[in-house]
Amino acid sequence: xxxxxxxxxxxxxxxxxxxxxxxxxxxxxxxxxxxxxxxxxxxxxxxxxxxxxxxxxxxxxxxxxxxxxxxxxxxxxxxxxxxxxxxxxxxxxxxxxxxxxxxxxxxxxxxxxxxxxxxxxxxxxxxxxxxxxxxxxxxxxxxxxxxxxxxxxxxxxxxxxxxxxxxxxxxxxxxxxxxxxxxxx
Amino acid sequence: xxxxxxxxxxxxxxxxxxxxxxxxxxxxxxxxxxxxxxxxxxxxxxxxxxxxxxxxxxxxxxxxxxxxxxxxxxxxxxxxxxxxxxxxxxxxxxxxxxxxxxxxxxxxxxxxxxxxxxxxxxxxxxxxxxxxxxxxxxxxxxxxxxxxxxxxxxxxxxxxxxxxxxxxxxxxxxxxxxxxxxxxxxxxxxxxxxxxxxxxxxxxxxxxxxxxxxxxxxxxxxxxxxxxxxxxxxxxxxxxxxxxxxxxxxxxxxxxxxxxxxxxxxxxxxxxxxxxx
Numbered sequence: 001x002x003x004x005x006x007x008x009x010x011x012x013x014x015x016x017x018x019x020x021x022x023x024x025x026x027x028x029x030x031x032x033x034x035x036x037x038x039x040x041x042x043x044x045x046x047x048x049x050x051x052x053x054x055x056x057x058x059x060x061x062x063x064x065x066x067x068x069x070x071x072x073x074x075x076x077x078x079x080x081x082x083x084x085x086x087x088x089x090x091x092x093x094x095x096x097x098x099x100x101x102x103x104x105x106x107x108x109x110x111x112x113x114x115x116x117x118x119x120x121x122x123x124x125x126x127x128x129x130x131x132x133x134x135x136x137x138x139x140x141x142x143x144x145x146x147x148x149x150x151x152x153x154x155x156x157x158x159x160x161x162x163x164x165x166x167x168x169x170x171x172x173x174x175x176x177x178x179x180x181x182x183x184x185x
Numbered sequence: 186x187x188x189x190x191x192x193x194x195x196x197x198x199x200x201x202x203x204x205x206x207x208x209x210x211x212x213x214x215x216x217x218x219x220x221x222x223x224x225x226x227x228x229x230x231x232x233x234x235x236x237x238x239x240x241x242x243x244x245x246x247x248x249x250x251x252x253x254x255x256x257x258x259x260x261x262x263x264x265x266x267x268x269x270x271x272x273x274x275x276x277x278x279x280x281x282x283x284x285x286x287x288x289x290x291x292x293x294x295x296x297x298x299x300x301x302x303x304x305x306x307x308x309x310x311x312x313x314x315x316x317x318x319x320x321x322x323x324x325x326x327x328x329x330x331x332x333x334x335x336x337x338x339x340x341x342x343x344x345x346x347x348x349x350x351x352x353x354x355x356x357x358x359x360x361x362x363x364x365x366x367x368x369x370x371x372x373x374x375x376x377x378x379x380x381x382x383x384x385x386x387x388x389x390x391x392x393x394x395x396x397x398x399x400x401x402x403x404x405x406x407x408x409x410x411x412x413x414x415x416x417x418x419x420x421x422x423x424x425x426x427x428x429x430x431x432x433x434x435x436x437x438x439x440x441x442x443x444x445x446x447x448x449x450x451x452x453x454x455x456x457x458x459x460x461x462x
């Protein structure tokens with residue numbers, strides 16, 4: 001009987017799995033910063049999309065997700081620099097998205113939400129690399145707000161580093177992501 | 186009994202785990218249609234504009250002695266030279282305003298370029314821009330009939346395509362009013378310019394430009410240019426061989442004074458730098 005109760009609870013818990021989508025109307029922000037000597041380049045976009053299937057098992061948060069950024073929308077503030085970035089380095093016509101697909105492997109409750117650890121495959125410039133990315137998730141009125149900071153080594157993704165004037169890019173770029181998810185309709 | 190339920194529960198939970206998301210990827214943004222890399226080929230404009238708020242500074246020279254002046258005059262580089270300084274500013278992504286000044290007749294010009302139409306096509310994408318300008322010749326060496334004749338006006342239609350992302354082709358029909366400011370009656374010049382530019386690598390390209398006068402007044406020859414372009418981030422460096430030593434559009438469109446095919450060519454250069462305020 002004890003087993004039965006547990007199983008029923010288990011089913012109940014699992015069935016609460018819910019799909020959330022990135023709220024594209026929210027103030028989402030994806031920002032990369034390249035801090036090379038003499039030149040700091042900051043590129044931003046709001047064009048992040050994706051989903052997370054959230055599950056709460058035995059009170060533990062878990063889930064799988066896919067988030068992606070439309071790279072052609074990255075704006076560094078100078079039109080020609082954007083074009084060079086798109087055409088010569090990120091090659092966005094061939095590889096339009098940066099995708100991170102994986103699952104939440106740890107979720108630690110904090111005062112205002114969760115500190116989560118994720119593991120997945122980061123797909124950028126046609127190269128897939130396994131990565132572990134930490135983030136913070138806080139509850140909002142409608143869903144959740146997620147934020148994360150991580151680093152990307154350009155060489156890992158076979159992205160050539162421009163060396164000539166104006167476009168001086170560091171070996172590692174800092175990425176900051178902040179976005180909102182709401183229940184899928 | 187309990188075990189069976191657990192098994193069912195596991196099966197059920199697995200189904201839930203395998204739940205496929207309803208989310209679907211949206212088509213990526215196409216971005217603006219951009220064909221030629223720079224705002225000019227040699228002296229004729231491309232259909233490109235800049236991103237709103239961008240500034241571009243230009244300095245150009247045309248060395249007046251021809252290259253056949255030999256080593257003594259360092260193939261023309263000893264000068265003297267005609268000089269142009271200009272500043273482009275993008276009011277919007279499609280509207281570019283340019284102020285240019287050249288030391289030839291102290292010609293000061295104001296131009297507006299508007300990116301009017303874009304046709305996306307896999308093989309022949311097309312950009313069409315309109316460009317209009319006025320120029321004032323403030324220091325002239327001979328009397329003009331009236332001070333109004335110091336003004337020149339011109340309009341250009343620019344159509345560009347880029348084949349295989351490497352070969353840029355453009356035509357630029359141009360109309361210039363008052364092409365000879367010293368002539369008794371106001372003259373006009375209608376030219377049908379064209380150019381090709383081949384982008385050999387992300388940094389290097391070569392170009393050729395031809396601006397024949399179709400009707401109206403022309404100096405002695407049609408203008409030809411050949412050149413090499415180096416693109417490095419926000420800079421464009423162009424080395425040009427041309428028979429036309431003028432650099433502001435109202436002076437250039439009137440024609441050239443030397444015969445390109447007889448080898449009467451001059452060296453020139455153009456350097457532009459993008460500035461973000």
